[in-house]
Amino acid sequence: xxxxxxxxxxxxxxxxxxxxxxxxxxxxxxxxxxxxxxxxxxxxxxxxxxxxxxxxxxxxxxxxxxxxxxxxxxxxxxxxxxxxxxxxxxxxxxxxxxxxxxxxxxxxxxxxxxxxxxxxxxxxxxxxxxxxxxxxxxxxxxxxxxxxxxxxxxxxxxxxxxxxxxxxxxxxxxxxxxxxxxxxxxxxxxxxxxxxxxxxxxxxxxxxxxxxxxxxxxxxxxxxxxxxxxxxxxxxxxxxxxxxxxxxxxxxxxxxxxxxxxxxxxxxxxxxxxxxxxxxxxxxxxxxxxxxxxxxxxxxxxxxxxxxxxxxxxxxxxxxxxxxxxxxxxxxxxxxxxxxxxxxxxxxxxxxxxxxxxxxxxxxxxxxxxxxxxxxxxxxxxxxxxxxxxxxxxxxxxxxxxxxxxxxxxxxx
Amino acid sequence: xxxxxxxxxxxxxxxxxxxxxxxxxxxxxxxxxxxxxxxxxxxxxxxxxxxxxxxxxxxxxxxx
Ligand code: HEM
Ligand code: SF4
Numbered sequence: 415x416x417x418x419x420x421x422x423x424x425x426x427x428x429x430x431x432x433x434x435x436x437x438x439x440x441x442x443x444x445x446x447x448x449x450x451x452x453x454x455x456x457x458x459x460x461x462x463x464x465x466x467x468x469x470x471x472x473x474x475x476x477x478x479x480x481x482x483x484x485x486x487x488x489x490x491x492x493x494x495x496x497x498x499x500x501x502x503x504x505x506x507x508x509x510x511x512x513x514x515x516x517x518x519x520x521x522x523x524x525x526x527x528x529x530x531x532x533x534x535x536x537x538x539x540x541x542x543x544x545x546x547x548x549x550x551x552x553x554x555x556x557x558x559x560x561x562x563x564x565x566x567x568x569x570x571x572x573x574x575x576x577x578x579x580x581x582x583x584x585x586x587x588x589x590x591x592x593x594x595x596x597x598x599x600x601x602x603x604x605x606x607x608x609x610x611x612x613x614x615x616x617x618x619x620x621x622x623x624x625x626x627x628x629x630x631x632x633x634x635x636x637x638x639x640x641x642x643x644x645x646x647x648x649x650x651x652x653x654x655x656x657x658x659x660x661x662x663x664x665x666x667x668x669x670x671x672x673x674x675x676x677x678x679x680x681x682x683x684x685x686x687x688x689x690x691x692x693x694x695x696x697x698x699x700x701x702x703x704x705x706x707x708x709x710x711x712x713x714x715x716x717x718x719x720x721x722x723x724x725x726x727x728x729x730x731x732x733x734x735x736x737x738x739x740x741x742x743x744x745x746x747x748x749x750x751x752x753x754x755x756x757x758x759x760x761x762x763x764x765x766x767x768x769x770x771x772x773x774x775x776x777x778x779x780x781x782x783x784x785x786x787x788x789x790x791x792x793x794x795x796x797x798x799x800x801x802x803x804x805x806x807x808x809x810x811x812x813x814x815x816x817x818x819x820x821x822x823x824x825x826x827x
Numbered sequence: 828x829x830x831x832x833x834x835x836x837x838x839x840x841x842x843x844x845x846x847x848x849x850x851x852x853x854x855x856x857x858x859x860x861x862x863x864x865x866x867x868x869x870x871x872x873x874x875x876x877x878x879x880x881x882x883x884x885x886x887x888x889x890x891x
Contacts, residue, residue: 474884527839
């Protein structure tokens with residue numbers, strides 16, 4: 415029996431996410447006893463932890479009452495952290511209607527199910543190449559050698575960024591999303607890491623914008639560089655932020671779903687055999703992988719007016735933290751939520767959020783994951799861990815930084 | 828019951844068409860159109876499912 419108590423559980427300390435992964439037991443306790451819980455601890459600003467599926471949907475579908483803000487997520491107070499209310503970028507995630515819709519409209523047609531279909535062949539080819547890179551060896555770091563490669567290559571190709579610059583994008587994107595992890599931040603403070611990464615990103619994107627204004631192409635960089643919001647070109651800071659958002663958001667999350675998905679299969683060999691035997695399960699399997707791994711841990715909202723949520727009195731100005739992986743294990747919505755079942759259907763997970771800010775890249779991520787797991791199921795003949803996984807130090811995005819594996823992979827058919 | 832799709836939100840994810848075929852239709856502009864604005868009450872369950880599943884929460888089911 416666990417002796418967890420509401421008053422003493424910790425769900426924000428990033429070190430806990432390194433040592434034991436997601437606090438599923440704590441979240442289960444919160445869902446059971448207080449799906450909207452006033453979290454007050456000495457090391458973090460007070461906020462409402464929203465852990466129930468129904469409550470997260472209720473908040474997300476009312477952007478006028480629960481607005482998005484600069485402060486994207488909750489973490490502990492740490493020396494050298496930036497002012498959380500300043501925000502390092504100004505982009506979709508901290509905008510609100512009607513501005514938000516106007517900005518989202520600049521590129522959203524490229525991300526609809528129809529919009530991403532044109533990328534299918536490219537994604538198949540990149541995936542095959544990535545897996546070809548494993549042939550002739552028996553050991554690798556699955557994160558660096560596989561998971562990280564596909565999303566980065568895809569978004570970079572969409573942007574029209576040349577291959578020689580992909581490593582820089584990888585490094586900067588890690589710094590932006592995992593600045594509190596020493597592997598990405600080095601000896602710099604979180605604030606310094608973020609500012610360094612932002613500066614380098616902006617310099618790079620600025621050159622890209624200048625080029626695409628002179629020589630427009632059919633790529634994402636051109637669409638942004640020449641895009642309009644309410645009839646005007648995007649202001650420079652918002653434009654640079656948009657580039658950074660699309661590079662970063664498309665990278666870490668899909669990488670972690672890929673790694674976490676394979677990790678789940680290693681721990682559930684019956685499900686792996688099931689997928690190999692019946693590749694038509696791939697789309698369902700991908701939904702289950704996304705539910706199971708829920709790579710985005712949390713996003714904040716701020717109450718605009720006094721209101722009530724699940725019987726709790728919320729005051730204007732209160733912070734609410736939506737905890738997606740918890741919603742995706744909600745007993746009220748999913749049968750056997752703690753089972754990894756690749757045939758799960760229906761699977762109304764909200765790992766991509768819901769409503770106004772529903773993940774712009776959801777269809778792209780789905781397509782990448784489907785292609786990746788279809789090819790893996792076809793070519794991977796054996797796989798096992800070859801050492802412990804290493805998790806990222808973050809309470810925002812759940813990351814596996816390294817996953818050493820031993821494997822047997824078929825050469826290309 | 829009356830159904831409205833907010834075209835400022837809809838991004839052609841098509842979940843509505845899966846949940847309630849014949850009531851919604853995805854057109855070339857990547858938006859969902861309501862084929863039957865006032866469907867019979869017997870279809871209410873399907874329509875509400877569509878509204879619940881819509882990733883952008885773009886579907887409103889009104890009572891009149
Ligand atoms: C498995 C992979 C992914 C997961 C779990 C994920 C998760 C999320 C979540 C939960 C949100 C909602 C934020 C909120 O409600 O405040 C979001 C927003 C967003 N995601 Fe993703 N994402 C993934 C992949 C991608 C990819 C591949 C892209 C590609 C560009 C992307 C781009 C974005 C953008 C631009 C937003 C902001 C949308 C807005 O505020 O309107 N994501 N994502
Ligand atoms: S499910 Fe929602 S977003 Fe998707 S097509 Fe239907 S109305 Fe539009």
